[in-house]
Amino acid sequence: MSKQEGLTVKKSDFSEWYTQIIQKADLADIRYNVKGFVVYMPWATDTLELMYKLYEEEMRATGHKKMIFPSLVSKSNLEKEEEHIEGFSAEVFWVTEAGSQHKKFEQPLALRPTSETIMYPMYSLWVRSWRDLPLKIFQSCQMWRYEGKATRPFIRGREFHWIESHNVFATKKEAENQVKEDMEMAEKVMHRKFCVPFIFFKRPQFDKFAGSVYTYAADTILPNGKRLQLPSTHFLGQKFSKPFDITFEAKDGTKHYAYQTCYGPGISRIFAAVVSINGDDRGLILPPAISPYEVIIVPIFKEETMKKVLSHSRKILSRLKESGFRVHLDDRSEYTPGFKYNYWEMRGVPIRIEVGPKDIKDKAVVVVRRDIENKTQVPESGLVKELRQTLDAVHNSILKKADSYFEGAIHSASDQLELKKALDKGGFVKLNFCSADVEGAKCADKIKEKFNAEVCGERYMGEDKPSGQCIMCGEPAKSIIYVARSY
Amino acid sequence: MSKQEGLTVKKSDFSEWYTQIIQKADLADIRYNVKGFVVYMPWATDTLELMYKLYEEEMRATGHKKMIFPSLVSKSNLEKEEEHIEGFSAEVFWVTEAGSQHKKFEQPLALRPTSETIMYPMYSLWVRSWRDLPLKIFQSCQMWRYEGKATRPFIRGREFHWIESHNVFATKKEAENQVKEDMEMAEKVMHRKFCVPFIFFKRPQFDKFAGSVYTYAADTILPNGKRLQLPSTHFLGQKFSKPFDITFEAKDGTKHYAYQTCYGPGISRIFAAVVSINGDDRGLILPPAISPYEVIIVPIFKEETMKKVLSHSRKILSRLKESGFRVHLDDRSEYTPGFKYNYWEMRGVPIRIEVGPKDIKDKAVVVVRRDIENKTQVPESGLVKELRQTLDAVHNSILKKADSYFEGAIHSASDQLELKKALDKGGFVKLNFCSADVEGAKCADKIKEKFNAEVCGERYMGEDKPSGQCIMCGEPAKSIIYVARSY
Numbered sequence: 001m002s003k004q005e006g007l008t009v010k011k012s013d014f015s016e017w018y019t020q021i022i023q024k025a026d027l028a029d030i031r032y033n034v035k036g037f038v039v040y041m042p043w044a045t046d047t048l049e050l051m052y053k054l055y056e057e058e059m060r061a062t063g064h065k066k067m068i069f070p071s072l073v074s075k076s077n078l079e080k081e082e083e084h085i086e087g088f089s090a091e092v093f094w095v096t097e098a099g100s101q102h103k104k105f106e107q108p109l110a111l112r113p114t115s116e117t118i119m120y121p122m123y124s125l126w127v128r129s130w131r132d133l134p135l136k137i138f139q140s141c142q143m144w145r146y147e148g149k150a151t152r153p154f155i156r157g158r159e160f161h162w163i164e165s166h167n168v169f170a171t172k173k174e175a176e177n178q179v180k181e182d183m184e185m186a187e188k189v190m191h192r193k194f195c196v197p198f199i200f201f202k203r204p205q206f207d208k209f210a211g212s213v214y215t216y217a218a219d220t221i222l223p224n225g226k227r228l229q230l231p232s233t234h235f236l237g238q239k240f241s242k243p244f245d246i247t248f249e250a251k252d253g254t255k256h257y258a259y260q261t262c263y264g265p266g267i268s269r270i271f272a273a274v275v276s277i278n279g280d281d282r283g284l285i286l287p288p289a290i291s292p293y294e295v296i297i298v299p300i301f302k303e304e305t306m307k308k309v310l311s312h313s314r315k316i317l318s319r320l321k322e323s324g325f326r327v328h329l330d331d332r333s334e335y336t337p338g339f340k341y342n343y344w345e346m347r348g349v350p351i352r353i354e355v356g357p358k359d360i361k362d363k364a365v366v367v368v369r370r371d372i373e374n375k376t377q378v379p380e381s382g383l384v385k386e387l388r389q390t391l392d393a394v395h396n397s398i399l400k401k402a403d404s405y406f407e408g409a410i411h412s413a414s415d416q417l418e419l420k421k422a423l424d425k426g427g428f429v430k431l432n433f434c435s436a437d438v439e440g441a442k443c444a445d446k447i448k449e450k451f452n453a454e455v456c457g458e459r460y461m462g463e464d465k466p467s468g469q470c471i472m473c474g475e476p477a478k479s480i481i482y483v484a485r486s487y
Numbered sequence: 488m489s490k491q492e493g494l495t496v497k498k499s500d501f502s503e504w505y506t507q508i509i510q511k512a513d514l515a516d517i518r519y520n521v522k523g524f525v526v527y528m529p530w531a532t533d534t535l536e537l538m539y540k541l542y543e544e545e546m547r548a549t550g551h552k553k554m555i556f557p558s559l560v561s562k563s564n565l566e567k568e569e570e571h572i573e574g575f576s577a578e579v580f581w582v583t584e585a586g587s588q589h590k591k592f593e594q595p596l597a598l599r600p601t602s603e604t605i606m607y608p609m610y611s612l613w614v615r616s617w618r619d620l621p622l623k624i625f626q627s628c629q630m631w632r633y634e635g636k637a638t639r640p641f642i643r644g645r646e647f648h649w650i651e652s653h654n655v656f657a658t659k660k661e662a663e664n665q666v667k668e669d670m671e672m673a674e675k676v677m678h679r680k681f682c683v684p685f686i687f688f689k690r691p692q693f694d695k696f697a698g699s700v701y702t703y704a705a706d707t708i709l710p711n712g713k714r715l716q717l718p719s720t721h722f723l724g725q726k727f728s729k730p731f732d733i734t735f736e737a738k739d740g741t742k743h744y745a746y747q748t749c750y751g752p753g754i755s756r757i758f759a760a761v762v763s764i765n766g767d768d769r770g771l772i773l774p775p776a777i778s779p780y781e782v783i784i785v786p787i788f789k790e791e792t793m794k795k796v797l798s799h800s801r802k803i804l805s806r807l808k809e810s811g812f813r814v815h816l817d818d819r820s821e822y823t824p825g826f827k828y829n830y831w832e833m834r835g836v837p838i839r840i841e842v843g844p845k846d847i848k849d850k851a852v853v854v855v856r857r858d859i860e861n862k863t864q865v866p867e868s869g870l871v872k873e874l875r876q877t878l879d880a881v882h883n884s885i886l887k888k889a890d891s892y893f894e895g896a897i898h899s900a901s902d903q904l905e906l907k908k909a910l911d912k913g914g915f916v917k918l919n920f921c922s923a924d925v926e927g928a929k930c931a932d933k934i935k936e937k938f939n940a941e942v943c944g945e946r947y948m949g950e951d952k953p954s955g956q957c958i959m960c961g962e963p964a965k966s967i968i969y970v971a972r973s974y
Contacts, residue, residue: 031612032605033564034596037557039609042624045553066532070524070646071629077520089587095598096583098633100576108589109521111582111598118519122526125518131821137529142558146585159557334618 006342010281014224018152021275025284025346028153036151036158043347044154044271046292048161051267051274052140054193054289055163058185064136064165069118071141072109077117080243087210088113091145093158111144116211116262119166120244127258129249130170134178138165140267154272155228155487162266168246168258175235175259179216182233182263183460186218190230190265195287195399196220196273197406198230199428201457201482206441213237219456219484221409222276225426227456227484230273231265277402284348285371287398288391295320295327295387296344300337300356313355316365316380323384345370350394351387371397410482415471416450419483423453428484432477434470440479443472447483456482493829497768501711505639508762512771512833515640523638523645530834531641531758533779535648538754538761539627541680541776542650545672551623551652556605558628559596564604567730574697575600578632580645598631603698603749606653607731614745616736617657621665625652627754641759642715642974649753655733655745662722662746666703669720669750670947673705677717677752682774682886683707683760684893685717686915688944688969693928699749700724706943706971708896709763712913714943714971717760718752764889771835772858774885775878782807782814782874783831787824787843800842803852803867810871832857837881838874858884897969902958903937906970910940915971919964921957927966930959934970943969 005024009016022028027044040048056066072095079085093111097104112118119137127135140163151157165182169175183200190196198218208215209232217232241247241257249255278285288294297317301309313329320327330340337354344352354366364377367386371394378386409427413419422429434440436458444455458479466477492511496503509515514531527535543553559582566572580598584591599605606624614622627650638644652669656662670687677683685705695702696719704719728734728744736742765772775781784804788796800816807814817827824841831839841853851864854873858881865873896914900906909916921927923945931942945966953964 029609029612031609032557033608034557034559034561037559039557040555042552042554045555048555049553065529066536067529068527068532068535068648070519070521070526071631072521072524072646074521092585092587093582094584094589095580097581097595098579100579102581102595108584121520122516122518125516144558159559161555 006346007281007283011223011279014222014276017223017279018276021279021283021346022153025348027275030153036147038153038157040268043292047274047286047290048267048271050290050292051194051271052163055185055189055265055267056138056140058189059138059163059165062136062181062185063134064138064167067137067139068141069115069122069139071112073112073115073118074109075107077121078110080117081211081240083239084116084211088145091147093144093146112141113143113145114264115139115141115164115166116240117244120240120246120260123166123168124245124247127168127246127248130251133168133170133248133258134174135168136165136178137167138163152272154268154275157268160266161268162264165263167261167263168241169260170248170250170256170258172237172259175237175261178261178263179233179235182231182261183216183218186231186265190218190270192399193287193289194270194274195278195395195402196230196270197277197402199456199482200460202436202460203232203457204436204440204444204455204481205438206444207455207457209234211236211239213239216460217457219428219482220273220277221406221427221484222273222487224487225409225485226487227428227454228269228273228276228487230270231263233263234261236260236262277405278398279348283346285398286348286350288350288395291326291348291350293326293328293344293349294391295325295351295353296340296349297327297329297353297355298337298340298344299329299331300354305357306333309355309357309360312360316353316355316383320384320387325387351390369394371401413471414468419447419471420451423451423483423485426485428456428482429453430464430480430482431471432466432468433479433481434473434475434477436479436481443470446472451483451485453483453485456484458482493833494768494770498710498766501709501763504710504766505763508766508770508833509640512835514762514771517640523634525640525644527755530779534761534773534777535754535758537777537779538681538758539650542672542676542752542754543625543627545676546625546650546652549623549668549672550621551625551654554624554626555628556602556609556626558599560599560602560605561596562594564608565597567604568698568727570726571603571698575632578634580631580633599628600630600632601751602626602628602651603653603727607727607733607747610653610655611732611734614655614733614735617738620655620657620735620745621661622655623652623665624654625650639759641755641762644755647753648755649751651749651751653747653749655728655747657735657737657743657745659724659746662724662748665748665750666720666722669718669748670703670705672750673718673752677705677757679886680774680776681757681761682765682882682889683717683757684764684889686943686969687947689923689947690719690944691923691927691931691942691968692925693931694942694944696721698723698726700726703947704944706915706969707760707764708893708914708971709760709974711974712896712972713974714915714941715756715760715974717757718750720750721748723747723749764892765885766835770833772885773835773837775837775882778813778835778837780813780815780831780836781878782812782838782840783827783836784814784816784840784842785824785827785831786816786818787841792844793820796842796844796847799847803840803842803870807871807874812874838877856881858888900958901955906934906940906958907938910938910970910972913972915943915969916940917951917967917969918958919953919955920966920968921960921962921964923966923968930957933959938970938972940970940972943971945969 029039095109198220203215212234218230238257299313317329352368411422412430513528516526582596685707690702699721705717725744786800804816839855898909899917
């Protein structure tokens with residue numbers, strides 16, 4: 001934990017770059033000896049905590065209440081909704097016994113792969129009347145899925161950390177509005193605060209969440225051109241309220257099945273997107289809102305100036321703390337300033353302040369931005385104001401860069417040759433397609449087979465109208481869809 | 488979720504009182520269909536979140552870093568330290584298979600019953616040199632233990648929520664100081680902020696944590712006279728650093744096994760103590776520091792005054808929010824003010840503000856304390872200051888009441904007859920005892936057998952010197968110990 005080595009590859013070699021940054025920015029340790037499980041190091045843990053905080057604030061602002069549900073579910077409850085269990089059964093970890101005698105349970109318990117079947121039996125008890133609706137609940141917890149694919153820290157693992165909200169409404173319309181609210185929440189938090197751009201796609205009927213009526217999922221593009229699925233929100237209709245018996249008495253005394261939605265922002269995976277999209281050849285670049293430190297102070301001294309410089313740095317530290325900044329003074333004497341610059345650059349701290357004997361004489365400090373290599377001397381008297389403005393500027397520039405990167409990853413194709421070329425460049429490819437309904441499955445399979453790519457779906461709020469023919473089967477196009485290769 | 492019924496028993500009937508308050512203050516739902524697992528309702532979840540926040544702040548203030556470790560551990564790692572696995576093996580949930588085919592693992596995985604065996608293999612990789620020490624790490628997570636005893640929400644369950652810190656030091660002295668720091672942390676947070684009094688006992692050698700050299704555990708007394716164990720802190724010496732190979736190179740180049748400590752504040756159980764000790768016949772009483780709302784505003788209106796009263800109440804709400812209070816306006820129109828008084832009293836909100844037409848005319852509000860039934864009209868102009876003072880007063884009075892209750896639960900006995908009488912009254916009984924070392928086990932067994940009580944241990948910083956004879960065996964007393972019946 002005590003050396004700071006630079007990255008030995010550029011970000012253009014994404015796979016190796018990601019491996020190195022995970023280790024060198026102290027984000028995760030992959031040497032834990034259970035396959036698919038990793039240890040989250042302090043810097044990642046603190047970043048995740050800020051991400052959770054901002055997402056939860058938005059959950060509460062939109063009327064959700066926080067709860068804590070058990071992590072284990074009985075096999076019989078897990079299997080209550082057919083499509084749902086079909087979709088998840090391959091990924092379930094089973095708890096079958098306990099104690100030193102390994103006493104078998106009457107029926108196995110599952111580690112939650114998602115919590116529909118844990119929460120909805122309770123909802124059935126809680127929801128009685130229209131007065132109990134809407135019921136909007138979230139929890140922040142970990143999930144376990146026995147992943148078959150290769151795992152990578154934060155991107156895909158057998159234990160990951162998310163928020164899940166599960167809501168109940170009297171009417172279809174309210175439930176469908178919730179799906180929109182979920183997408184707005186992602187825009188507010190994930191895009192505008194975490195600087196992760198994405199598109200919400202209506203997943204084709206042949207690739208929706210197990211048990212939903214329809215699903216919107218946010219996809220982003222990683223620097224290797226592959227798409228990564230971020231939060232998805234699901235309109236469940238009455239597909240769960242029927243097997244789980246979630247009914248309410250309306251004002252007129254009649255009894256109805258409720259409408260439901262669920263939503264799952266995977267915070268640990270969004271963190272992977274933050275790392276991947278915003279980092280550069282020198283390391284992480286964290287948006288100020290989620291950087292454990294917004295400002296790092298590096299004192300510059302020799303033996304004879306140490307006392308003076310440190311004492312002055314501590315004064316600046318406490319002034320900035322009082323002004324509400326998350327700020328840290330790196331006063332370790334065993335490392336050089338140069339080492340510390342690299343150390344905090346690797347970890348993506350938005351602003352570095354350098355304090356040396358000359359600066360003290362000038363009544364100023366040197367302010368360095370992480371996102372661009374811009375260095376300016378700032379008078380101490382105006383420091384607080386200057387830092388606030390600089391943090392805003394850093395945020396805006398990270399966001400702008402991410403957006404422009406993302407825009408550049410959206411292509412279109414009017415025939416299969418163009419599709420192939422665009423996919424090889426990486427990113428999304430927009431095209432005319434026969435149908436996003438079940439009957440489009442065949443052409444989707446062909447895309448998979450010929451180009452090793454998947455149909456993401458129709459873009460939410462997409463403005464384009466389909467025209468001409470499906471580039472796969474030649475039938476009249478009923479949809480404009482996006483295609484991409486998956487991580 | 489929509490009715491507010493009062494408690495139908497007094498707190499003196501503690502067992503039934505606890506059952507009712509869990510349900511009527513909406514703290515937990517015990518109807519979840521896996522034995523020993525319950526659902527935490529929003530009010531309890533929000534209180535727990537504040538408790539976590541305050542405890543974690545103290546962890547960070549004492550130099551601990553937060554991390555997230557996997558929840559599963561391989562059988563072989565779990566069994567690496569002999570005494571440790573002996574102590575825990577009866578309580579382990581085993582994950583043995585995955586997927587729809589229920590494919591067996593080569594070796595079973597345990598759901599963490601505690602994380603020594605998860606964290607220490609990593610520590611062995613991280614600790615190399617004296618420069619890496621001290622290593623102070625905590626995580627906030629849930630634990631699973633296959634409890635044989637009857638479970639009760641928050642007091643004892645098969646899944647509970649805690650903080651655990653695991654620290655590594657170069658010297659025995661530093662490690663022993665950590666044990667003291669852990670106890671001070673409990674005093675600062677659990678006693679002074681959560682208003683839960685306790686005594687730290689050095690557990691007798693025959694009842695220490697599985698794998699520790701010695702253990703200090705905080706015991707409190709519930710209103711039924713039974714003791715409940717709260718956080719314990721353990722000096723592990725080199726008992727884990729040897730099997731897990733946690734060594735460091737000292738400044739002089741020599742290699743040494745490190746010294747370790749661990750500490751586990753069980754937040755969900757501490758919450759049970761907050762509920763039990765501070766509540767009264769009308770419901771919960773929450774210390775202001777951990778009440779989701781410090782202040783609840785109840786508007787009093789008829790149809791013709793509704794608009795005016797609500798709009799005025801909203802102004803007060805936003806003023807108080809701006810001043811930093813956690814405050815909520817109960818503007819539900821389907822309930823009467825009387826219903827709302829009971830509702831928020833049941834949930835223990837420290838201060839209620841009533842706003843009616845007359846108050847508006849008086850430019851004042853009525854302020855009511857939850858802990859004592861004190862009602863005063865306060866001019867709006869001085870409201871913020873008055874509320875701050877009142878919250879302090881509520882806190883101090885809750886703490887004082889808790890302390891005096893706790894003092895009253897400490898008795899002493901100079902023979903077995905007195906011991907019996909004191910135990911029947913409930914609480915701790917202080918007595919002369921042959922030995923808190925292994926050779927005292929026999930007398931402890933006799934106490935268990937004759938009086939159905941356990942030895943808590945020697946009091947930390949206890950001032951008394953043993954004198955005379957052990958009241959069980961008549962041998963010269965080497966210890967003053969405390970005895971109590973356990974929950």
